[in-house]
Amino acid sequence: MFWDWWQSLFVDMSSANFFNFSFLPRYGYAVIQGVEYTLILSVISVLMAVLPALLLATMRLSKNKAVRCISGAYIAAFRSTPILVQLMIIYYGVFSIITVPKFMIFGFIDSTRFIPGVTALALNSSAYVAEIFRAGILAVDSGQMEAARSLGLSQFQSMRLVILPQAVKNVLPALANEVITMVKESSVCMVLGMAEIMFTAQTIGGSTMISIGPYMLAAFIYFVITYPTSKVIERIERRMRRGDKH
Amino acid sequence: MGTNTDYIISVEDLVKEYNGGKVVALDHCSLNVKKGQVIAIIGPSGSGKSTMLRSLNLLEEPTSGKIYFNVIDLTSKGVDINKHRQKIGMVFQHFNLFPHKTVLENITMAPVTLKKQTEEESKETALNLLERVGLIDKAYEYPNMLSGGQKQRIAIVRALAMEPEVMLFDEPTSALDPEMVGEVLDVMKELAAEGMTMIVVTHEMGFAREVADEIIFMSDGRIIERGSPVQIFENPENQRTKNFIDKVL
Numbered sequence: 001m002f003w004d005w006w007q008s009l010f011v012d013m014s015s016a017n018f019f020n021f022s023f024l025p026r027y028g029y030a031v032i033q034g035v036e037y038t039l040i041l042s043v044i045s046v047l048m049a050v051l052p053a054l055l056l057a058t059m060r061l062s063k064n065k066a067v068r069c070i071s072g073a074y075i076a077a078f079r080s081t082p083i084l085v086q087l088m089i090i091y092y093g094v095f096s097i098i099t100v101p102k103f104m105i106f107g108f109i110d111s112t113r114f115i116p117g118v119t120a121l122a123l124n125s126s127a128y129v130a131e132i133f134r135a136g137i138l139a140v141d142s143g144q145m146e147a148a149r150s151l152g153l154s155q156f157q158s159m160r161l162v163i164l165p166q167a168v169k170n171v172l173p174a175l176a177n178e179v180i181t182m183v184k185e186s187s188v189c190m191v192l193g194m195a196e197i198m199f200t201a202q203t204i205g206g207s208t209m210i211s212i213g214p215y216m217l218a219a220f221i222y223f224v225i226t227y228p229t230s231k232v233i234e235r236i237e238r239r240m241r242r243g244d245k246h
Numbered sequence: 247m248g249t250n251t252d253y254i255i256s257v258e259d260l261v262k263e264y265n266g267g268k269v270v271a272l273d274h275c276s277l278n279v280k281k282g283q284v285i286a287i288i289g290p291s292g293s294g295k296s297t298m299l300r301s302l303n304l305l306e307e308p309t310s311g312k313i314y315f316n317v318i319d320l321t322s323k324g325v326d327i328n329k330h331r332q333k334i335g336m337v338f339q340h341f342n343l344f345p346h347k348t349v350l351e352n353i354t355m356a357p358v359t360l361k362k363q364t365e366e367e368s369k370e371t372a373l374n375l376l377e378r379v380g381l382i383d384k385a386y387e388y389p390n391m392l393s394g395g396q397k398q399r400i401a402i403v404r405a406l407a408m409e410p411e412v413m414l415f416d417e418p419t420s421a422l423d424p425e426m427v428g429e430v431l432d433v434m435k436e437l438a439a440e441g442m443t444m445i446v447v448t449h450e451m452g453f454a455r456e457v458a459d460e461i462i463f464m465s466d467g468r469i470i471e472r473g474s475p476v477q478i479f480e481n482p483e484n485q486r487t488k489n490f491i492d493k494v495l
Contacts, residue, residue, distance in 0.1 A: 141340075141342070143338060143340055143342035144342060144344065146305055146338065146342065147336075147338060147342035147343075147344070147401075148344075148356075149305065149328075149331065150303055150305065150331055150334070150335075150336035150405075151331065151332070151355075151356035151360075151404070151405070151408055152328050152329065152330075152331040152332030152333075152356060152360055152408065153328065153356060153359060153360070154328050157359055161355060161359065162344055165346050166344075166345065166346055169346075
């Protein structure tokens with residue numbers, strides 16, 4: 001009984017087959033474009049999050065309580081609500097007021113969906129990256145700031161010349177991990193019809209009537225992107241920690 | 247007192263409290279420093295020596311009291327502390343060199359950033375100073391390649407590059423291996439001989455005795471006794487000073 005079912009997985013090309021990838025010859029190109037879309041979307045989102053996150057992190061470390069609270073509230077709001085909800089509110093709320101001009105990015109990305117999507121993901125990511133930066137800044141020995149200030153440098157100059165260059169090194173692996181998280185999280189953008197991996201899988205499923213195969217392929221692609229990358233980052237992180245001891 | 251132009255630094259009634267007054271680190275301390283004087287602050291750990299020193303350039307913000315530097319009250323509102331800190335050099339127990347910058351960059355960063363000198367001038371000053379402390383061959387190395395004694399000599403040079411009027415030393419030899427203490431103290435002695443005004447928190451009683459013009463003994467956040475090295479080391483008046491001196495000598 002089990003063997004019959006197991007064999008049928010590979011032989012029987014029914015629509016409910018887990019490993020029915022018969023759509024590939026025809027839709028392979030769409031899948032590749034979906035992967036490109038996901039990668040562009042996640043990398044740009046995290047990059048866009050860097051500057052606001054830096055601002056949020058420094059605000060979070062400010063002496064002024066009001067400034068600290070504003071940043072804290074932003075971070076709490078974005079970390080404690082689902083990204084899907086944020087995406088909906090930003091797309092239907094904010095971008096019903098702001099009209100994005102329609103043009104194609106890299107020839108296949110529709111700006112009217114991409115820009116709201118990137119905005120939502122970047123706003124969400126900036127809350128997480130802010131916490132990464134904050135930890136990175138706090139990891140720099142407090143004597144560094146004191147030494148810089150004792151020479152007469154301002155708070156800002158000390159941050160820029162002494163603290164941040166050292167914090168960046170602490171922070172790079174965590175930032176790379178954030179990109180990996182974003183590769184997975186960006187799948188929510190399918191609800192806006194952004195042609196990333198998940199949307200492509202759904203579209204293929206719809207037009208070929210193969211229900212499971214495309215999603216299995218999507219899962220496989222996500223795994224192949226994120227797992228090896230996270231292992232490489234882990235290794236780099238370990239090597240960096242060893243380097244610090246000298 | 248604070249407006250007396252004889253004094254380069256004058257501290258009046260300095261109080262530093264933590265946790266809303268539960269911990270008193272400095273309890274109404276006053277101090278006058280004349281130009282060219284070398285003052286050593288000694289005392290048991292936790293006596294407030296470091297807090298006192300770190301208050302002088304406002305790394306610690308005093309709870310109350312006044313700190314005059316060249317007759318200007320640093321604690322009053324509207325004082326640009328960054329400007330005054332340029333004239334108050336500081337050397338730390340743990341060196342605090344910038345690990346991402348070369349020795350030369352460590353020294354030139356502040357003078358160049360604060361437009362005290364051009365990059366060229368600053369480099370020349372730095373190399374001259376490095377020559378004087380015998381570390382010119384380390385100019386292009388990174389701090390983590392150096393020994394503790396070398397790091398501390400460079401930290402001194404970094405502070406000197408700003409051409410300060412006074413130098414603060416916060417236990418500059420406490421983190422060093424014993425065999426490296428001498429090379430750092432030698433640089434400090436030379437500096438004192440050149441007439442630099444210095445305030446030194448130290449456990450090196452030999453150095454304090456030999457180099458300081460005045461010794462200040464602190465305990466429990468208070469200045470217990472002050473006087474010449476001979477007086478403090480040989481004829482302490484206060485019993486606590488006596489106990490401390492007996493223990494450390």
